[in-house]
Structure formats: C-alpha cells, structure tokens
Amino acid sequence: MSxxxxxxxxxxxxxxxxxxALYGAARRLTSSxxxxxxxxxxxxxxxxxxxxxxxxIEFRRAWLLxxxxxxxxxxxxxxxxxxxxxxxxxxxxxxxxxxxRSEIRPDEQLDQDARIVQIIRAMGILNKDDCSLLALHDIExxxxxxxxxxxxxxxxxxxxxxxxxxSKLGRLLSSxxxxxxxxxxxxxxx
Amino acid sequence: MNCTEFSEQVTALTxxxxxxxxxxxxxxxxxxxxxxSAALRGRHATLLVEMLPLEEPPAGSFERIATNVTRSRxxxxxxxxxxxxxxxxxxxxxxxLAIVLMLGVFQPPADPAQTVAEFYVSAEEPRxxxxxxxxxxxxxxxxxxILLTGNVEVQGFGSRRELNWSDDLDAGVNKLSLPLVASGExxxxxxxxxxxxxxxxxxxxxxxxxxxxx
Numbered sequence: 001m002s003x004x005x006x007x008x009x010x011x012x013x014x015x016x017x018x019x020x021a022l023y024g025a026a027r028r029l030t031s032s033x034x035x036x037x038x039x040x041x042x043x044x045x046x047x048x049x050x051x052x053x054x055x056x057i058e059f060r061r062a063w064l065l066x067x068x069x070x071x072x073x074x075x076x077x078x079x080x081x082x083x084x085x086x087x088x089x090x091x092x093x094x095x096x097x098x099x100x101r102s103e104i105r106p107d108e109q110l111d112q113d114a115r116i117v118q119i120i121r122a123m124g125i126l127n128k129d130d131c132s133l134l135a136l137h138d139i140e141x142x143x144x145x146x147x148x149x150x151x152x153x154x155x156x157x158x159x160x161x162x163x164x165x166x167s168k169l170g171r172l173l174s175s176x177x178x179x180x181x182x183x184x185x186x187x188x189x190x
Numbered sequence: 191m192n193c194t195e196f197s198e199q200v201t202a203l204t205x206x207x208x209x210x211x212x213x214x215x216x217x218x219x220x221x222x223x224x225x226x227s228a229a230l231r232g233r234h235a236t237l238l239v240e241m242l243p244l245e246e247p248p249a250g251s252f253e254r255i256a257t258n259v260t261r262s263r264x265x266x267x268x269x270x271x272x273x274x275x276x277x278x279x280x281x282x283x284x285x286x287l288a289i290v291l292m293l294g295v296f297q298p299p300a301d302p303a304q305t306v307a308e309f310y311v312s313a314e315e316p317r318x319x320x321x322x323x324x325x326x327x328x329x330x331x332x333x334x335x336i337l338l339t340g341n342v343e344v345q346g347f348g349s350r351r352e353l354n355w356s357d358d359l360d361a362g363v364n365k366l367s368l369p370l371v372a373s374g375e376x377x378x379x380x381x382x383x384x385x386x387x388x389x390x391x392x393x394x395x396x397x398x399x400x401x402x403x404x
Contacts, residue, residue, distance in 0.1 A: 033245075044255050116238060138201075
C-alpha cells in the first residue's frame, strides 16, 4: 500500500462514520450545499493534519463538531467583517412569553427564515470556544457529563459558560446592527 | 427563583415542556432580569437552529473530500514552499482559502496599497493564512515580497520583517500559505507585493491579534 493510500485509509476509518453529522451541522450554518461542503472540507483538512491526535480521541464526533464550529467562525470573520462588536450590545426589547412560544404559524415562516440568518450571523460573532460549547450542548445534544469529559471543565464551569453565552447571543440578537437587512434595494420599480 | 434555577430550566421553558404552574414564575423572573431575559432569547435561538432539518451529504462528497485532503501535504519551512505548487479548481480552492485576491495583472488598482482583508493571528499558536491569488495567464518568474509590520512573525523566520522570492505563477488560482504567529501585543499588518515585468501590485492584509484561544 502506498503512503497516499495508507493516509487515506487511516483518514477514512476515523472520519467517514461522522461525515453525515458533520455535513448536516455544516448545512445548518451555511447558505448552500457547496458552502457546507467547503466548511466540512476545512474540518477534514484539520482532522487529517491532526490524525495522530484524532486516533487517540474518544469523542471523535464531538471533536470534529467542535472544529467545525471553530472553522465556521473563522470563515465568518475572514470573509465578512462583522457589523457587530463582540461586546455586549443593545437592550432587550421583547416579551418573554413570545420567545417561550415554540409553535410557528405559517405566516411567520418567512420571518423565521430571516431570523435563522440573524442567529447564524450572531453565532459567528461569539467567542469560538463558547460558541462550540453552546452548540454542542444546545444544538448537537451533548450532555453536561459528556462535555465535562470532552473539555475537562467542571460541570459548574460549563453551566456558567452556557448561561453566559446564551445571554450574549440573546443580546446580540437584540442589537440594532443585526436587525439590518443583509440585502437592500438600490433601484428598480415595484 | 434565582438565575441559576432559571438557567437550569431554560431549555424546558423554551421547548414548552415546563408545567404551566412553573412557567409563569420563570417568565416573571425573565421580565425583571436582563441576563435571564437574554439567556432565554439565546436558548430560543439555538432551539431554532436545532430544529432545522439535517440534510444528507451529496453522493460521493466524502470520497471527493477525502481525496482532496489526503493529497494535501504539510507546508515545508522554506521560502520557496510558501506556494502550494498546485492550481486548484474553484470549489476546492474556495474551501481552503482564507482570502482570495482577484489579480488583474495588467490593470493597476486605484489604491495601490488598499487593505483587502484581515486575518486573526494568535500568540498561542501559529495559524496558517492561505491567500489565493488569481491571475489570468501564467506568469513565469514573478517576484513576491512580503513585508511585516507590528508584532507578527512568519513561523520559522524569527524576527525577519521582509521575505522575497521568485516563482512561476500558473494561470488560475495560486495558493500562498503562510504560518503566522503573534509575537506581542496588537497584531500587525502584512504588505504583499507581486511584481512582474508587466506590472506590480500591492495588497495590505490586517493581522489583528485574536485573544481567544482556539
């Protein structure tokens, strides 16, 4: 077996079973399948460069997903300058009852899509480690115990960081800069 | 009710699985506590992302990516090796690049030293900055010069502020990979000069310090 075949075989053995999860997570964060594939390729490149480390890791999927959220933020920073500073911004102006209602009416779907875009933009502004911790817990479904084993942090520290990061995300979503439309009409007739 | 208790139950509150009797108490706390109010909004946001459907990857995508990444090689630590030596297709190139410079070599830019991008450097670890430079035809013997300002170094070159070398640029996208590391406070800037008998172009890349550890 050539050196190339050997490297590819090791990589395949470690990553292939997690590929669908990686792509699914990437697709949620990106606007097109090709962008998702690019993001996953960034993760796979990192995995390949760290293949010895990856072989020793117990929670490989979580490690790969963590890298994915880091790469997602790297790409957000590099390709689009953020309109919002990482500092806490804006005041909250919403009704908790409204947020706590999880059902979505059909006429709200369009708003919902725009909302998702804003959420992804706001996540791209967070600290990388905080964002990946929050995403692994809230979106990918890892438990506090699993996160403790993955990160080596105490459960209390993880809880505190989750709370702080949710608060920051909530404040970012309240900020005026994120409410601005991504596209604006510059000409034409209605 | 305190913020710790609220935080423990914010998922149940957002997902609608909290009993009605408790719900009012928690929502009441959110109304008077700015931190928990924001946390509720943040948890609702992550719930919306979680509820998005998971798409399956396109057929053949793993094989394609596995081939791409396993054919890549670590960068050698010589000035010549800053070029990847490969010309990438559009989709592959876009996946690897931090910054893409569209270089029309025969048309001087309006601002010859325009800042075109930024790349966050870290003092904790070297980070590979990939710059893609697209040229419309092959440029044999192009001269490349890098000038660093501030507290940023190319790993392996210590405090050298200027690196120069010559290379043949292929038509299409050429990837320049530089392992950068912050050597102090404040980051810096990099000026990239590309010159050829036909023309010269300058690009400035901001290199702010990322205080967050990867």
